[in-house]
Amino acid sequence: MTPEKRVVVGISGASGAALALETLRILKNLRIARHVTVTPGAEVTIRHELGAAARAEIRALATQDLPPSNLAAPIASGSFKVEAMIVVPCSMRSLAAIAYGTGEGLLARAADVTLKERRPLVLVAREAPLHEGHLEAMLKVTRMGAIVSPPVPPFYSGLADLDDMNRQIAARSLATAGLDPEGYLRRWTGSRDS
Numbered sequence: 001m002t003p004e005k006r007v008v009v010g011i012s013g014a015s016g017a018a019l020a021l022e023t024l025r026i027l028k029n030l031r032i033a034r035h036v037t038v039t040p041g042a043e044v045t046i047r048h049e050l051g052a053a054a055r056a057e058i059r060a061l062a063t064q065d066l067p068p069s070n071l072a073a074p075i076a077s078g079s080f081k082v083e084a085m086i087v088v089p090c091s092m093r094s095l096a097a098i099a100y101g102t103g104e105g106l107l108a109r110a111a112d113v114t115l116k117e118r119r120p121l122v123l124v125a126r127e128a129p130l131h132e133g134h135l136e137a138m139l140k141v142t143r144m145g146a147i148v149s150p151p152v153p154p155f156y157s158g159l160a161d162l163d164d165m166n167r168q169i170a171a172r173s174l175a176t177a178g179l180d181p182e183g184y185l186r187r188w189t190g191s192r193d194s
């Protein structure tokens, strides 16, 4: 029997909670297990940007919805095998915690484990504009093996609406983490004009 594929999804308190929902929906449709942890900051942004029902949907979409204080959760250990971890959206606070390996809170601990095990870690880092500290933290995590992939819309891909845009950004982050988002990602195949 093929072992179950698992992905860790960390949701932090940057703007873009809808991206987390799209990521979880795609992973569920791909039949990849979803080990989710939501920071206290994200509890605020999810409620503010999407409403209370969205938090319930995240819980329902998660294979496991792990409290940020549960440092004994499976994803806090490298012996729990996962394909990759995605932090979507990734706040500057969580980025800094990952850059400096603080391991404070389950999201930062799971990201630290992902890096030490040399597994793909994609940070959908969202803030604008960026100061030197943000950029330094991005450089630091990149040197440690993470991939910083800001939620930049693929304007060239004929986006139909905001939902389509969120889906394309989520699918791209999954592809960056080495997963195949099958029919979800519209790939560039060249322009007919040139």
Ligand SMILES: Cc1cc2nc3c(=O)[nH]c(=O)nc-3n(C[C@H](O)[C@H](O)[C@H](O)COP(=O)(O)O)c2cc1C
Binding pocket: 011, 012, 013, 014, 015, 039, 040, 041, 042, 044, 045, 048, 090, 091, 092, 093, 094, 095, 126, 127, 128
């Ligand atoms: C509506 C709202 C939007 C926010 N957007 C961002 C953002 O885009 N990027 C960011 O770094 N922080 C943002 N913040 C601030 C973070 O939520 C805050 O720094 C929090 O402490 C992050 O902690 P966490 O990484 O543990 O979730 C936002 C806060 C609120 C309430």
